[in-house]
Amino acid sequence: MISCEKAAIICNKIQYKEATFIEKLKLRYHLLMCETCTKFSKKNSQLTSLCNKAHLHGLSNKEKEQMKDRLRSKS
Amino acid sequence: MARIEYQKTKEQNLPAVTPNSRNFENDHKGMAENKLDPTTWVDAYADYLFNYAIARINDAEIAKDLVQETFLAGLKSAKNYKGDAAERTWLIAILKRKVIDYYRKSNSKKGKAEVRINYGSQTDAEGDWLEEQVADPFSNFEHSDIENEELGLAIQSCIEKLPKKQAQVFTMKTIQGISTEDICNELNINPSNLWVMIHRARTALMGCLNQSWF
Incomplete structure (x- = not known):
């Protein structure tokens, strides 16, 4: 039996498809008996689908640094 | 004249009251x-x-x-x-x-502002009815686009409220899709550290988006 903290971390890893098979099994087993984590897991996947739906765009760190440089040179 | 003078001195003696005046910002x-x-x-x-x-x-x-x-x-x-x-x-x-x-x-270049519609110039559409090209009144694509933009901005402003490091890790991981290993190398943290930060960020985001989006 794993702790809820560990379960949460595995749950987060699953959102990024980085959990191993054994971790997934452990989480499944944990979710069978822990209601809080089941709720969390459900909300967590909802958050992932929201993020996917929003088509978020981001500037890379490099692009941000370039912007900062340009701002600095002007000020 | 004297009255104006009086007003001036009065103003100088009073501290700036409106938050918009520049004095206030400097003081x-x-x-x-x-x-x-x-x-x-x-x-x-x-x-x-x-x-x-x-x-x-x-x-x-x-x-x-x-x-x-x-x-x-x-x-x-x-x-x-x-x-x-x-x-x-x-x-x-x-x-x-x-x-x-x-x-x-x-x-501004001439002619560019015109909307040009090609009426079935494609050869494979020849003989088809124009009615078939009319927008589907039951589709709600446009609507969902607007909603998605709002959602995106809502998520983005929730990310702004996170502590700086968490926001950085979360954006790199979720939006830019950088692998765990690369993020760890770039920010000089170990993976379990990263997952804890991701966890905190996600929990905070859930709380922040909770009111309107879940």
Whole structure:
């Protein structure tokens, strides 16, 4: 039996498809008996689908640094 | 004349009352809430502005340029900032003008503003009825686009509220899709550290988005 903290971390890893098979099994087993984590897991996947739906765009760190440089040179 | 003199002295004696007057900002630098701080702009607002721009321009390169121009214009007119809008709102207002200017410029060449419709010039559509090309009244694509843009901005402003490090890790992981290993190398943290930060960020985001989106 794993702790809820560990379960949460595995749950987060699953959102990024980085959990191993054994971790997934452990989480499944944990979710069978822990209601809080089941709720969390459900909300967590909802958050992932929201993020996917929003088509978020981001500037890379490099692009941000370039912007900062340009701002600095002007000020 | 004497009366004017009197008023002047009275004004000088009184401390500045309105939060908008420049005196106030100089005297109470620490107290004024709406104050410009260009050094934090890129970290705090670049992604939000970029999302706003890209929803309207649909071209990442141009959107990026507009965001950059917005920051530069903001810096230039920082002295005109009265402090009655939040920093981000003020920047968005500038960006809005930039987007309008962009479309105005691209439409200014003659003939470009016309809408041209090809009536079934494609050979494979020959013989088809025009009615088939009419927009589907039951589709709600446009609607969901608007909703998705709102959602994107909502998520983005929730990310802004996170502690800086968490926000950074979350954006790199979720939005830019960088692998765990690369993030760890770049930020000099170990994976379990990263997952804890991701966990905190996600929990905070759930709470922040909770009211309107879940």
